[in-house]
Amino acid sequence: xxxxxxxxxxxxxxxxxxxxxxxxxxxxxxxxxxxxxxxxxxxxxxxxxxxxxxxxxxxxxxxxxxxxxxxxxxxxxxxxxxxxxxxxxxxxxxxxxxxxxxxxxxxxxxxxxxxxxxxxxxxxxxxxxxxxxxxxxxxxxxxxxxxxxxxxxxxxxxxxxxxxx
Numbered sequence: 001x002x003x004x005x006x007x008x009x010x011x012x013x014x015x016x017x018x019x020x021x022x023x024x025x026x027x028x029x030x031x032x033x034x035x036x037x038x039x040x041x042x043x044x045x046x047x048x049x050x051x052x053x054x055x056x057x058x059x060x061x062x063x064x065x066x067x068x069x070x071x072x073x074x075x076x077x078x079x080x081x082x083x084x085x086x087x088x089x090x091x092x093x094x095x096x097x098x099x100x101x102x103x104x105x106x107x108x109x110x111x112x113x114x115x116x117x118x119x120x121x122x123x124x125x126x127x128x129x130x131x132x133x134x135x136x137x138x139x140x141x142x143x144x145x146x147x148x149x150x151x152x153x154x155x156x157x158x159x160x161x162x163x164x165x
Contacts, residue, residue: 017041020128023136023160025053026078028085031157036117038136038160046124049107051117053138053158058115066112069139069153072105072126076133078159086156089135091149093126101145105134109142132164 019039027034036053057066073089080087093105100106104125110117141154 019050019165021132021162021164023162025136025138025158025160027055027138027158028156030085031055031057034138034158036158038162040128040131040162042128043122046122047126047128049119049121049123051110051119051121053110053117054115056110056112056115056117057140058112067142068110068112068117068157069137069141069143069151070107070110071103071137071139071143071150071153072107072131072162073135073137074105075135076161078135078161080156084156086135086137086159089137089156089159093131093134095126095130100148100151101143104130106143106151110138128164131162134162136160136162 020042021040023038025036025038033055035055039050041048059065072093074093075088075090077088078086092103094103108121110119137156138158139153140157143151143153145151
């Protein structure tokens with residue numbers, strides 16, 4: 001079915017092309033096993049975001065598998081203190097002043113699968129050049145897509161600065 005829309009060919013071309021930007025996710029001290037990559041490909045249709053994360057908190061009970069909030073934040077550093085290890089990441093990236101969940105930096109949640117997560121997402125909310133130097137944050141809880149201003153996603157458990165390639 002996807003081939004009918006040319007999606008297979010487009011996805012293959014983009015995923016095999018050099019990304020325009022990348023973020024190397026690392027967990028906080030409390031979540032030191034978390035590691036991963038987030039790639040950003042600028043396309044005519046928008047930005048294709050590809051994420052692969054491993055070392056996520058995991059429960060063998062499928063009914064208790066974890067869901068994590070995932071957002072681009074305004075700040076440009078992954079530093080903080082004991083209470084908030086990534087406080088310098090600041091609020092969600094929201095250049096148009098939209099309510100949550102319509103911030104440019106609001107991304108779909110990550111669903112954990114045996115400590116790993118993978119997703120591909122297409123967005124027209126930003127261009128790659130607009131997010132270079134900003135941070136991407138993995139939160140310990142799922143975004144509720146309602147609570148203002150940030151979706152009540154819980155603690156920041158992993159962070160990365162988005163860098164141009």
